[in-house]
Amino acid sequence: MMTPFENRTEAGRQLAESLRHSFGDRKDLIVLALPRGGVPVGLEVARALKAPLDLILVRKLGVPGHKELAMGAITSHARVLNEEVIRSCGVSDEALEEVAREEQRELERRAGRYRGDRPWPELKDRCVILVDDGIATGATMEAAARAVREQKPASLVLAVPVAPPETLRRFSSLADKVECLMTPEAFWAIGAWYRDFSQLSDEQVIAMMREAEEQP
Structure with missing residues (x-):
């Protein structure tokens, strides 16, 4: 085990x-x-x-009403969507974008809190x-x-x-x-x-x- x-x-x-x-x-x-x-x-x-x-x-994009279920995720450089979850849960484009905007605000808040003015590392x-x-x-x-x-x-x-x-x-x-x-x-x-x-x-x-x- x-x-x-x-x-x-x-x-x-x-x-x-x-x-x-x-x-x-x-x-x-x-x-x-x-x-x-x-x-x-x-x-x-x-x-x-x-x-x-x-x-x-x-930031995870949670299904409205079921936030633990991910229908996608965003970073400052990329967005990934789970089309199967979006279809099966009947999430509209408008609802998806509303969740994305909310999570983008939280992304920016955390960036300012955790990093301040420190530049992003060269990868x-x-x-x-x-x-x-x-x-x-x-x-x-x-x-x-x-x-x-x-x-x-x-x-x-x-x-x-x-x-x-x-x-x-x-x-x-x-x-x-x-x-x-x-x-x-x-x-x-x-x-x-x-x-x-x-x-x-x-x-x-x-x-x-x-x-x-x-x-x-």
Whole structure:
């Protein structure tokens, strides 16, 4: 049986250990975490690989009335839509755009809160490790991966503690390498694979990013 992770920090340490053999000696690394849940995972990966940690901001587009069900996701550079979910839920173009506008405002708020005036990192010709605390439908991670690909990295690695196998298969052509510690067939939800899956606050994310900046 697969044992749930104690928390995101423990999951990050295990993920870092899995990545160390392949990436421990690379000097062109950068770890990009998806806030909020991916940040404590990414912090442990960046610390172990002696790589800088930064953020890639993604917002899920939730179905109106069922926000946990993703009909797509956006970043500042990309939009990914799940047409099957949109059709099956009968979401109109107007409703979709209203949700997108709302999430765009939240994206901009978080960018200002987490990053301030700090410039976005240069990703061209670097090895980018894209980290989250898990993948469910894959919409947010796909939007993030496509946004990174637009910046022409040398390679793109997708690294998560847990994800369903059918979702991971979608990334085989988008990422150069996929690292995932657990791939349960009976997935349910990301939080089912953590004993502590507490929601993080903006203040915790900011504190973790400061911690990452202060490490050698």
